[in-house]
Amino acid sequence: MIESIPDSEFKQRHARVQGEVNKSGLDVLIVHSDEADFANVRYLSDYWPIFECAGALIPKEGDLILLIGPESETYARDRSKIKEIRKILQYRESAEPDYPNIKLDTFEAIFSQINNGKPVKRLGIGGWQVMPVAVYEAIKKALPDTEIVKADNILANLRMIKSENEIAIMRQAYKIAEHGVQQVLAKIKPGMTELQVVGIAQEAIYSKGAEYEGYPVYLFAGKSTNNAISRPTRRKINKGEMIQIGVGAKVCGYCSTISIPVCIGKMPPEMRRLTEVGLEAHKKTMEFMRAGVAAKEVVINFNRFVESKGCSENLLYGPCHGTGMMEVEIPWVEETSEYLLQENMTFAVDTFLYTQNYGLRWERGARVTKDGVEELSKKYKEIMEL
Numbered sequence: 337m338i339e340s341i342p343d344s345e346f347k348q349r350h351a352r353v354q355g356e357v358n359k360s361g362l363d364v365l366i367v368h369s370d371e372a373d374f375a376n377v378r379y380l381s382d383y384w385p386i387f388e389c390a391g392a393l394i395p396k397e398g399d400l401i402l403l404i405g406p407e408s409e410t411y412a413r414d415r416s417k418i419k420e421i422r423k424i425l426q427y428r429e430s431a432e433p434d435y436p437n438i439k440l441d442t443f444e445a446i447f448s449q450i451n452n453g454k455p456v457k458r459l460g461i462g463g464w465q466v467m468p469v470a471v472y473e474a475i476k477k478a479l480p481d482t483e484i485v486k487a488d489n490i491l492a493n494l495r496m497i498k499s500e501n502e503i504a505i506m507r508q509a510y511k512i513a514e515h516g517v518q519q520v521l522a523k524i525k526p527g528m529t530e531l532q533v534v535g536i537a538q539e540a541i542y543s544k545g546a547e548y549e550g551y552p553v554y555l556f557a558g559k560s561t562n563n564a565i566s567r568p569t570r571r572k573i574n575k576g577e578m579i580q581i582g583v584g585a586k587v588c589g590y591c592s593t594i595s596i597p598v599c600i601g602k603m604p605p606e607m608r609r610l611t612e613v614g615l616e617a618h619k620k621t622m623e624f625m626r627a628g629v630a631a632k633e634v635v636i637n638f639n640r641f642v643e644s645k646g647c648s649e650n651l652l653y654g655p656c657h658g659t660g661m662m663e664v665e666i667p668w669v670e671e672t673s674e675y676l677l678q679e680n681m682t683f684a685v686d687t688f689l690y691t692q693n694y695g696l697r698w699e700r701g702a703r704v705t706k707d708g709v710e711e712l713s714k715k716y717k718e719i720m721e722l
Contacts, residue, residue, distance in 0.1 A: 338504050338588065340382070341588060343417060346380070346382065350400055350418075356493075356494070357395075357460070360490060362459065363451060363454070364396065364450060364459050364460070365460040365462060366392070366394075366475070367392050367394070367461075368389065368390075368391050368467040369463060370390070371385055371386050373463065375661035376491050377392050379589075380394075380400065380491075381402050381415075381416045381417050382417050382589070383412050383417075384589070386408075386411075387407070388406075388428055388429050389405065390402065390412075390427060391424075391427065393446065395450040395451050397450075397452060398451065400418045401421070402422070403422055403424050403446075404422070406427075406433075406440060407428075408423075409421065422441040422446060424474070425440050426471045426474040456482050458482065459479060459483070459484050460484075461488075462490060462492075465488075492665075492667075496658065496666065496667060498680045498682050499680075502660065503680065503682070506591075508545075509585045509592035510594070510700075510701060510712040510713045512546050512585040513541065513713065516537040516540040517583050517594050519536055519537065519539075519540035520555070524536070524579070524598075524722070526573055529568075529570045530556060530573065533568075534555050534568050537583045538553055541583065545587065547587060549584060549585065549586060550584025550585050550593055550663050551584050551591065552567065553584065554566070554580070555579065556579070556580045557573045557578070558571070558574065558578065559693055561579070561694045562690040562691065564653075573600065574600075577599065578599060578607060578694035578695070579598045580596075580597055580695065581598060582594070590660060591661065592712065593663050593701060594700055595699035597614070597696035600721075607694060608719065610647065610696065612719065613642070613689065614687050614688075614697075617642055617687050618655075618685060622685055622702055624638065625685075625708065626677065626706065627677055630673075630674065630675070630676055631669045631677060634655065634669055635655060635669055635670055639654075650691060655669065655687060656669045657669060657683065658681070659683060664684070669683065679705060680703060681703070682703050684699055684701055684702075685700055700713045
């Protein structure tokens with residue numbers, strides 16, 4: 337069992353990202369993360385902010401710098417693989433304390449010290465979607481004449497192809513998620529609330545070593561299963577209705593995801609038929625995938641299959657998206673996706689079909705290989721009637 341990504345791999349990441357900064361014509365790259373969208377900063381530092389947010393600054397020359405909020409220095413020094421750490425007010429928590437007695441750094445001071453004091457003419461930002469306005473405005477104030485560009489592609493491209501260590505950790509995370517699903521299937525009963533069943537899954541994954549949930553573990557029952565995105569409630573579970581289970585575990589910063597539809601008792605005929613189509617489409621998607629295949633071809637073939645079953649109107653989206661440190665991460669697999677699948681890309685094969693009264697999702701991880709895919713979980717690939 338791998339306990340963590342080794343220091344040597346973090347050093348390789350630092351060298352690679354700095355090389356890409358130079359290739360991109362940037363003077364500096366700042367990648368942003370927060371507690372929920374932690375991946376960019378954790379990928380480079382293993383630091384995972386809590387309450388506050390964080391950044392990693394990658395200059396053209398010299399060492400990387402971890403940017404943190406005022407309260408997190410001791411935590412960051414215990415955790416971070418980036419040794420240079422600076423505290424910036426704008427990375428504080430959202431309640432906006434002033435911290436009058438804590439000595440803080442400024443972007444102005446940091447920018448004047450990097451790259452041997454050379455001016456920052458072009459700065460890239462990674463984590464564009466999640467960077468707070470306060471951090472962005474502080475950067476703009478410190479560099480009023482600098483060109484600031486969106487540069488999410490740099491970290492995304494590096495994270496897209498997984499190393500042997502990353503894949504091994506993801507396999508561990510899937511074993512834990514499988515245990516969570518198994519415990520839910522063993523203990524779920526009519527009359528339990530959705531939230532009570534979520535508690536079963538949470539206890540199971542933490543007992544097996546998960547550091548966190550891979551995403552908010554969910555269980556929906558009845559009509560709410562047609563929500564592609566939702567949250568569990570105190571609603572009680574009944575026999576004969578659709579139940580949607582989603583369990584994921586986070587291990588060393590990497591996520592797993594297993595989603596399956598189940599029913600306590602027999603599924604009504606129409607529900608069973610759509611569930612069977614969803615399962616078959618789910619399996620077909622993995623048959624369409626292998627290194628060298630254009631991503632959009634996977635979607636085209638998936639859509640054709642669903643259409644052949646007369647279920648196009650039941651399709652919201654599909655059929656898969658990147659996964660790794662985040663349960664959903666770049667790259668998406670869509671009809672507009674021109675890139676080719678590459679060996680050791682990892683995807684969540686995500687098959688969601690729905691009607692007005694219920695929905696169903698089959699989801700599991702897959703690693704792209706030369707000849708097809710490695711399924712990161714091979715369990716729970718049959719119709720589940722408990």
